[in-house]
Amino acid sequence: MSLRVIDPGIQCTVQAAPRLGYRHAGVPYGGAADPLSMALANRLCGNPADAPCLEIAYGPASFAFDSPVQVALTGAPASVRVMGATKDMHALLEIGAGDVLEIGAASTGSRIYLAVAGEIAAESFLGSQSTYVPARFGGHQGRALAKGDELAITSVRRVPFTATPAELSLPLSHSFALRVVPGPDFPEGAFDVNSSVYHVSRRLSRMGAEIEGPFPPRAGAGLKPSAAVFPGALQVTPQGRGYLLLPDGQTTGGYPHLLQVIRADRHLLGQLRPGDSLRFLLRSQAEAEAALRAKQALIAAWVTDFRL
């Protein structure tokens, strides 16, 4: 059977697991910008947590299915309709032959995940099926989906109805609090991290998010010798703007690296939206480890094969 793209919205890509082990060659991780939401969608469909899904930026978007199939939607809250009838996110949906699935514009957050109870065809490259558009790796011909594209779905099967437990489908708001540890260029004594409010600018993509707000004076002055950076790195440019790296972001950087979003909260980066307010909460290494264990335990009760 197949899924046909009627309207991909601003950007719709096939995403799956990150592409690990090639950062020394300049290849970013890629993969779902919000991997927790992707795992929740796959869980409802009985798939492995990192099975290929459609990552839909903002919506609206719509898709048609030529055969009966079960699907699930998670991530940024948006209206969902199947042949005009309103449906819920975070619950398994029944799609009939020829049905059209319409996803509205997300009101908060930025990325919606669509999983199907089956396997969405995706090209694997360097060990991952995730689409990395800048170098045309993986996914569907290495590119964002376009109107009229047809994606084969194989191994279609029926799974029992489930819905995401309430504690894991928390609504997103327009303000984020991200826990951070100091980066290698943290200006000790000159940066009162917790007391400032920042905003996400319009410069936002799968590569990164520009952050506006009060950074310490001259925090971004001068380039340093390029060194490895990872998703969640907050660098500051000479213009005094922050840049938070997302999964498709570059592998090395020369701007001062002030903060690093902790592993436990990195999944939230994929839901940042232009205009959202943002706070950083400074944590110790021990607190970061405890936060990861706590959140992982909460998720593991529902999704057993996902690691933050």
Added chain:
Amino acid sequence: MMAPAFPVIALGDDALTVLCGPGDIRHTLAHHLASDQSWIEVVPGKQDVTVAFDPHAEGMGLAAARLKRLLELAALSPALDAKTHSLEAVFGGEDGPDLAALSDRLAIPAAQIMDEVLQSPLTVDMLGFTPGFAYLTGLSSMLSGERLDTPRARVPAGSIGLITGQVGLYALEGPGGWPIIGRLQVPLFDRTATNPFRLAPGDRVFLRRSGRP
């Protein structure tokens, strides 16, 4: 020979950086750490080597202790698998649209710039920026240049960029901010190969002039 005890610092909560300084030591250490196959990533920077670990499997303390033990075992001899590449290139014209302007600004004939580049024993200092983009050091500092004021939206794969002391090789087509002086006649990226990237950090590179008319 034992490696000196390089400082190790945390990079976030799931990576560690070895402050080993510039030069071949980074490639030796990176090779050593990668061969251990216990790190999710081993990434040389300009003056350091960073490893990423799985924080679900070990905390920062354990990972740092394990890294320091591995560093103590690292021999200071050059990495054994550093390859030497001889890559055919053409210069100027459509393939090197900024060579003429560079020649004018430096008041050095284009042919002499080419000779300098061709005679320089280059080393892959690191890969980064975009997949396979190689930063090569070893160029005469007489060839000075800055990044373009306005980066190009699209630079062809194989393009040879030049800024002061460095050559940059674009493995893939993509955006680019370096002045472009020529283009390789051999691909740096082969989608069908087990390792699609021809160059690795630490490799030696000689450019040679293509016989292409």
